[in-house]
Amino acid sequence: MNLTRTIVAVLILALLVALPFGLGQYGYYLMAIVMIYAMVALSLNVLIGMGGQISIGHAGFWALGAYGSALIVTKLGFPFFLGVLAGGLIAAAFGALVALPALRVQGHYLAIATLGFALFVQQVLFEWESLTGGRQGLFVPRPSLFGFELRDDFAYYYLLLAIFLLLAWITGNFARSHSGRSLMALKMSSVAAECCGIARPKHIIIAFTISAFFTGVSGALYGHLLGHLSTETFSLAISLSFLTMAVIGGLHSRAGALLGGAYLALAPELMREFKDVQMVIYGVTLILCVQFLPRGLISVVERVWTIGTTPHATR
Amino acid sequence: MLEISDLSARYGAIAALDHVSLRVENEKVVSLLGSNGAGKSTLLGCITNSVSCRMQGSIRLDGKEILGLSTDAIISRGLVLVPEGRQLFNDLTVEENLRMGAYGFEHGRKWRTDLERVYALFPRLVERRRQVAATLSGGEQQMVAIGRAIMARPRMLLLDEPSLGLAPRLVREIFNLVREINGQGVTVMLVEQNARQALRIADFAYVLEKGRLMGSGPAPILAKDPHVVSAYLGEE
Numbered sequence: 048m049n050l051t052r053t054i055v056a057v058l059i060l061a062l063l064v065a066l067p068f069g070l071g072q073y074g075y076y077l078m079a080i081v082m083i084y085a086m087v088a089l090s091l092n093v094l095i096g097m098g099g100q101i102s103i104g105h106a107g108f109w110a111l112g113a114y115g116s117a118l119i120v121t122k123l124g125f126p127f128f129l130g131v132l133a134g135g136l137i138a139a140a141f142g143a144l145v146a147l148p149a150l151r152v153q154g155h156y157l158a159i160a161t162l163g164f165a166l167f168v169q170q171v172l173f174e175w176e177s178l179t180g181g182r183q184g185l186f187v188p189r190p191s192l193f194g195f196e197l198r199d200d201f202a203y204y205y206l207l208l209a210i211f212l213l214l215a216w217i218t219g220n221f222a223r224s225h226s227g228r229s230l231m232a233l234k235m236s237s238v239a240a241e242c243c244g245i246a247r248p249k250h251i252i253i254a255f256t257i258s259a260f261f262t263g264v265s266g267a268l269y270g271h272l273l274g275h276l277s278t279e280t281f282s283l284a285i286s287l288s289f290l291t292m293a294v295i296g297g298l299h300s301r302a303g304a305l306l307g308g309a310y311l312a313l314a315p316e317l318m319r320e321f322k323d324v325q326m327v328i329y330g331v332t333l334i335l336c337v338q339f340l341p342r343g344l345i346s347v348v349e350r351v352w353t354i355g356t357t358p359h360a361t362r
Numbered sequence: 363m364l365e366i367s368d369l370s371a372r373y374g375a376i377a378a379l380d381h382v383s384l385r386v387e388n389e390k391v392v393s394l395l396g397s398n399g400a401g402k403s404t405l406l407g408c409i410t411n412s413v414s415c416r417m418q419g420s421i422r423l424d425g426k427e428i429l430g431l432s433t434d435a436i437i438s439r440g441l442v443l444v445p446e447g448r449q450l451f452n453d454l455t456v457e458e459n460l461r462m463g464a465y466g467f468e469h470g471r472k473w474r475t476d477l478e479r480v481y482a483l484f485p486r487l488v489e490r491r492r493q494v495a496a497t498l499s500g501g502e503q504q505m506v507a508i509g510r511a512i513m514a515r516p517r518m519l520l521l522d523e524p525s526l527g528l529a530p531r532l533v534r535e536i537f538n539l540v541r542e543i544n545g546q547g548v549t550v551m552l553v554e555q556n557a558r559q560a561l562r563i564a565d566f567a568y569v570l571e572k573g574r575l576m577g578s579g580p581a582p583i584l585a586k587d588p589h590v591v592s593a594y595l596g597e598e
Binding site: 151228229232235236238239240241242243244245246247248249 | 412414432433434435437438442443444445449450451452453454462463464465466467510511514
């Protein structure tokens, strides 16, 4: 089993490395977007999949990462890499703060609290013109590594892929850590878990912090890809899209996060001809997915794989 | 010793507990009797800080104030709650549920000896160890809930309505086991509607009505109290 897992992982990796070849500039850009979205999907894997918490405010963390990194690189002259790290850390600090209401409220109320947070971030960034450029927006330098500017999205894609893999590795380790397991226990039954001596506040704060960090890093990388930031990007609509992609891809799988990212990045391209009907299609897809594929698109892949490899499957 | 003095608790404008004072001596079984809505579960929730009500007063464990500490901090001081309605991890097996009982603690690594202790107390769980908790009978689920609490190496067990939904024969069995656990040196605070069984195994009991303490005394004496007889025991 371990061997097949390794083989599958190598195949996926080979595919991800080979995929962009011959796609052209726009194709490279789209592939980069897939990676950036997939990082957000990973962050929701941690928060929702493991922690059982909801957020429709991830656009807020995304914005904090994007503006944080952009400002630190342009105003303080930090290198790109430190900017991205700082963007993640700024988002993480706010993640810990947003966890505080989650200690008191759950479900719809938490959704509203996180939504409020995202709207607040967007509004502050818009109004704080001297820092963020407000309506004008903010120019962000291209990514660079060891003094070499990555002019091309082709090269940037590989950097993004490496960062995604790093975050996916962290996610996997976190799931097996004491904190990850405590979160899963809390999700099954918070009363039961607390009776077992599990410190609910601590682990919920950790989940929000890690999730916000991932999303902040993604936002930072996104800013450097676009080259220009405006607050309109970080709307309620993108928060909802994040949630949708994470659910559709699969909340309990790192490969599912990748599928979710691909869905959110590529579906608009495939459905361009449908114009106004697009939102209807998104909505219907989400409903169908929740109804028939509660574990996301990745569960289809896993099922096909199981049938293919174990003809006399017992489970 | 657990000492509660002048404890009041309110949910918004509604008072759930009104200046309650009581004490639980070490290695005793103390029952808290009362009908539905008397505030019994709220009292246990206050002790473990697992309810969302505003509390005033003091709860001291061996002279140290524990009111205001977090749930896990209180539980790791040895006050372990067996919540109302069992609250098991339904998708996990019996053994996984029991192992979870030790998960949050430093002694969690040495769960094997604790598991043997639980199986010695509840031999029936040995045959069920690989069975998913949701498929157990009510009595067995209650055994797992108590067993899970034992895994936490409690100094004091807080049992919330362990008889809930169980047949009389099983209630007797569970209560006998509680007495046996107590015999191993674990203090027990037992919250019950089933006053007859609770008084049978308790050393001392308190009566709670509408958030107020209405009576207390050694269990055998309280069992003969006319008010307790008419309100909780009925004629027999």
